[in-house]
Amino acid sequence: ETGVTQTPRHLVMGMTNKKSLKCEQHLGHNAMYWYKQSAKKPLELMFVYNFKEQTENNSVPSRFSPECPNSSHLFLHLHTLQPEDSALYLCASSQDDDSNSYNEQFFGPGTRLTVL
Amino acid sequence: TQLLEQSPQFLSIQEGENLTVYCNSSSVFSSLQWYRQEPGEGPVLLVTVVTGGEVKKLKRLTFQFGDARKDSSLHITAAQPGDTGLYLCASQGTDSGGGADGLTFGKGTHLIIQP
Numbered sequence: 001e002t003g004v005t006q007t008p009r010h011l012v013m014g015m016t017n018k019k020s021l022k023c024e025q026h027l028g029h030n031a032m033y034w035y036k037q038s039a040k041k042p043l044e045l046m047f048v049y050n051f052k053e054q055t056e057n058n059s060v061p062s063r064f065s066p067e068c069p070n071s072s073h074l075f076l077h078l079h080t081l082q083p084e085d086s087a088l089y090l091c092a093s094s095q096d097d098d099s100n101s102y103n104e105q106f107f108g109p110g111t112r113l114t115v116l
Numbered sequence: 117t118q119l120l121e122q123s124p125q126f127l128s129i130q131e132g133e134n135l136t137v138y139c140n141s142s143s144v145f146s147s148l149q150w151y152r153q154e155p156g157e158g159p160v161l162l163v164t165v166v167t168g169g170e171v172k173k174l175k176r177l178t179f180q181f182g183d184a185r186k187d188s189s190l191h192i193t194a195a196q197p198g199d200t201g202l203y204l205c206a207s208q209g210t211d212s213g214g215g216a217d218g219l220t221f222g223k224g225t226h227l228i229i230q231p
Contacts, residue, residue: 004158033218035218041223042120042220042221042222042223042224043159043204043206043219043221044221045218045219045220048217048218056217056218058218090158090159091158092158101147102147102149102164102166102208103208103217103219104149104161104164105161105219106161107151107158107159107160108158109156109157109158110156110157110158
């Protein structure tokens, strides 16, 4: 595998379900991100992890719970979601050091989530 | 949070035509990135512009950064069907320097190039 991979690619869940999204980066980066992309809004930052530590939580509801066990893996745990949470969830990674002063990010293909 | 306005929102043109899309903000960008996103995929970085007045070329794509670093444009010459996609501009904010900060994105321009 190369780049940033995400599984599953598609997920349909009910409002009472618990599911998890997985992201893995094969680029040796030390920072990872979750973004949400919905039809009527710009790509929105949700969480930032730097060296496995959460450095930013962009006012995301608690029904979204991130986990970063190491610098290569990132999870987004979902529970009691609402239909308006249906969106494309994108994971990204970057190298946080002087070689990447402008924070250029590499994105995975996303998980298309539908909440019924 | 810096707001990025992109225009037009939608653009459909014939193969071979030229086009320009825009990204504007009321605030100064420390740097600006352009991404292209194809259906079913994540955004892919095309270019980063940093210096006011900077022009960068990527084959038939020309990126320009405004002198005041508040706006940027992407010009495509002789568009081809493979250029179809969502073009996004993104910034990490005003003079915030580097670091693991999230990016702020515009809504994007949906571009369709018809054969």
